[in-house]
Amino acid sequence: MTTTCPSGATPIEAEAFLAAHPQIQAIDILLHDSNGIGRGKIIRRHELMSVFEGGRHLPISILGLDIVGEDVHETGLIWDAGDGDLRAWPVPGTLVPLHGTDPARAEMFLGQYHLDGTPMLSDPRHALALQVEALAKMGLHPSAAFELEFFLLDPERDAMGRVQPARDVLDGRFSAKTEVYSVDQLIGMQPLFTDIYAGAAAAGITAETLISEYAPGQYELTLKYRDNALTAADDLVRLKRIVRAQARRHGVVACFMAKPIADYAGSGMHLHVSLRDDEGRNIFAEAPGAGWTEAIRHALGGLKQTMGESMLVFAPHANSWRRFANQSYAPVSPSWGVNNRSVALRIPAGDVRARRIEHRPSGVDANPYLVAATVLAGIRMGLEERIDPGPETTGNAYEAEAGGIPRDWRAAIEAATGSAFLKEALGAEMHRTFTAVKAAEYARVARTIADVDYDLYLHRV
Incomplete structure (x- = not known):
């Protein structure tokens, strides 16, 4: 001892x-x-x-x-x-x-x-640490940041028993409209977000841009890019706790379900990631006028090839799978593209020095330590095996042929349980623990009689 x-x-x-x-x-x-x-x-x-x-x-x-x-x-x-x-x-x-x-x-x-x-090694943070160490042995060091999407909901349900957007904490104003990118919509929640930013500052993390997102009551906060992937994951779990606590103090509910409202977009947890060499150079950044580096192409190839068997990490709950729908801003195939929000793996526009991959499949309900560990393992596999990602998807990725990822939660559990890649990515102990927990949760949901069963069948069969 x-x-x-x-x-x-x-x-x-x-x-x-x-x-x-x-x-x-x-x-x-x-x-x-x-x-x-x-x-x-x-x-x-x-x-x-x-x-x-x-x-x-x-x-x-x-x-x-x-x-x-x-x-x-x-x-x-x-x-x-x-x-x-x-x-x-x-x-x-x-x-x-x-x-x-x-x-x-x-x-x-x-x-x-x-x-x-x-x-x-059933501790998720250790799983991520092992992937960071494996990349360090290759002379590579991941920089990363997560985006946090979430809903602010009223503590009371509507007359139909459905969740509803929270009233503005400033003056009680109510809107059931999407209000995407509305700055005035943000003003009504400003007292709450002031406390969220204060909580982040006290915790030593930098919460940055605030957005009114693509659903009533949905918001997004971005986090400062970190030179340490472990710190980036720490930031995300800490910010979720800050948002939840400050929302409660203001009388509203912070919701981190992937899909809380059926008719609107769900909440993602996009991971931005790049790799530095031992000299601090971003190996994804191409030379002026040159095409994409081999490093970023191979990283994309590894992420694309391993996405299907990894989807349980990115969508770990029954509700997670309600987020994946056509033209929903959640990807439905392992596609990659440039400046394109319909793909799963996006290369954002911007300064070449900040060249990175935005990994878009994860819902906000996912564990950021396991998401980052799986993404880094996929990138490492792509680099080591020099995997070609295939052609870039241009235009609407939702119109392309879907496939390459499981269709539902049960299929994702089966794929993850049998995946040699995911066992290596998470480590054997973490893989066993995670897949066992997911199988038990699936059984719990499967034996629960949902309200929709009564709505459809009670008086008809």
């Missing part, structure tokens, strides 16, 4: 934080499971030093839970392991104050380790 922190965090960080924030009375310590849900404890101020000095024992079963927090025995992480404790250690640099809490609280991310200090 080790008492030396394997994550690299030191008590100096805790000492400095406590000295700088004498008002902090408690700290949320969070370990993220296969669904990206933060699970852990709220500790008191005086307990923080001990977490840095000796870690914190947490049950192994935390990483084997389904979406509602129930044990999934097929993961092998429950009674097969005696539901024993492992040791969670602080992730360096993730101890930050929370905005607007009373009494004042902070937040810190944890990584799960075995008692001997080796990483517990």
Whole structure:
């Protein structure tokens, strides 16, 4: 058993934080499971030093839970392991104050380790770290940023029991219109977004552009591009928690379902990614007047070839699959193109020095650590095997022949479970845990009688 922190965090960080924030009375310590849900404890101020000095024992079963927090025995992480404790250690640099809490609280991310200090590989953050390390051995380093789309909903349903957009927190005004790119629509939610930006600033992350998106009550926040893919994923899970908490304080509901409203677009979690060499050069950036680099073409080829068997990572829930529809701004085939929002893999327009791939399949309900790990593994495979992506899709990708990805959640679970690529991308332990959790969640949904069953069949069959 080790008492030396394997994550690299030191008590100096805790000492400095406590000295700088004498008002902090408690700290949320969070370990993220296969669904990206933060699970852990709220500790008191005086307990923080001990977490840095000796870690914190947490049950192994935390990483084997389904979406509602129930044990999934097929993961092998429950009674097969005696539901024993492992040791969670602080992730360096993730101890930050929370905005607007009373009494004042902070937040810190944890990584799960075995008692001997080796990483517990059903921890999603470790899965991403392994892919970052694999690229580093090739002399490559990923830069990345996620986009966060979400809905702000009224806490009360409408007369038909359906969710509805939230009223403006400024003055209670209501709109059920799409309002895409309306700046005036943003003004009505400005008090809430002011607190969201303040929460992000307190946490040391840079939330940037705000957009009124393509559905009533839907918004998008972008995050600053990071030179570290792990930090980019940390930013996304932290921003989701900030948005949810600040929305609740303002009396509205932040919704991160992929498709909460049937007749409108769903919410994506696009990942922008590029690769730097050891000298800091963007290997995706072409020379002036030249065509696409071999690196970006091969990266696209790897992502395109592995997309079908990886879709469970990008669309992990039953609701995720309602997002994929023709002309919905969600891709329906493994296509690539330039400055084209109908494709799955987009090369955005802009300065060549910022050349990157925008990976568009993921819903906002996906786990960003697993999304980034799978994307980086696909890129690495494309580079190593020099995979040709085929011709660029121009115009409307929805009019092209669909295919190459599973048609529904069950097919995605089957494809992911049998995928040698995904097993390598996530690591054998994370792959087993993730696919077991998804199979258990599928069984839960399959045995649930939905309202639509009564609507269609109760008085007719």
